[in-house]
Amino acid sequence: MKWSYFFTSAVGRKIVMALSGLFLISFLLVHVGLNSCIFYDLNTPFTDPTDNGSMFNRAAHFMGNSLVIRIIEIGLFAGFLLHIIQGYAVEIKNRRMRNQGYKIGLGNRGSTWMSRSMAILGTLIFLYLIMHVSQFWVPSRITHTLEPVTYHNGAVETHNLFLKMYDTFQSPLIVIFYLIGVFALAFHLFHGFHSAFRSMGVHNKKYLTMLKTLGYGFTIIVCVLFALMPISMYLNWVSPN
Numbered sequence: 001m002k003w004s005y006f007f008t009s010a011v012g013r014k015i016v017m018a019l020s021g022l023f024l025i026s027f028l029l030v031h032v033g034l035n036s037c038i039f040y041d042l043n044t045p046f047t048d049p050t051d052n053g054s055m056f057n058r059a060a061h062f063m064g065n066s067l068v069i070r071i072i073e074i075g076l077f078a079g080f081l082l083h084i085i086q087g088y089a090v091e092i093k094n095r096r097m098r099n100q101g102y103k104i105g106l107g108n109r110g111s112t113w114m115s116r117s118m119a120i121l122g123t124l125i126f127l128y129l130i131m132h133v134s135q136f137w138v139p140s141r142i143t144h145t146l147e148p149v150t151y152h153n154g155a156v157e158t159h160n161l162f163l164k165m166y167d168t169f170q171s172p173l174i175v176i177f178y179l180i181g182v183f184a185l186a187f188h189l190f191h192g193f194h195s196a197f198r199s200m201g202v203h204n205k206k207y208l209t210m211l212k213t214l215g216y217g218f219t220i221i222v223c224v225l226f227a228l229m230p231i232s233m234y235l236n237w238v239s240p241n
Helices: 003-008 010-041 054-064 067-097 118-142 161-168 172-199 205-234
Strands: 148-151 156-159
Touching: 010 054, 010 067, 010 161, 010 172, 010 205, 054 067, 054 118, 054 148, 054 156, 054 161, 067 118, 118 161, 118 172, 156 161, 161 205, 172 205
Parallel strands: none
Antiparallel strands: 148 156
């Protein structure tokens, strides 16, 4: 099989969507873990309310200055673009095949709302991603316009990304837009997580049930944490000292 045919055939596109989707799911796990460092600033018996974003800033500094991570970032952006392009290609082809609709709509008997709305949900996530990258990744990695902060008695200087997050999430409109993006991501993952494995050839009902349960659990935990980040900063549960 030619590579060009693999990327344009129906089966090839689904496999590419599945592989790129699984790669992006692994990225979400790393990203939510790193960003959850902001919660160390909470006032609880297990955290330090005087942390002032130190753990998060130092973790972000490590990720930004690791050669391996920077190389993976290139693959990450490529994965996003490939997933988006192939997703739209699959949606366009499906719409062309559905030009002659059923006389009686099947509704959720034929497919779930989530599976029918993957393109809409993906578009919302794409818009959310553009705003997220422009607000945090660009000033941190490209323009270097963030306020500096030092740790270890001045031995380590990094961007105060924690302060940037706090300032950004003081806008209720931005918080609402981020929450819409997180909800779109949740519904996208509810269907996409187990569908990726199905596209890779997993059809055993027992395994698919396990994967669906795992996907629901993963989605709920990850998306709740992502949603709590702007909420906690807007409500000043987490804030610079």
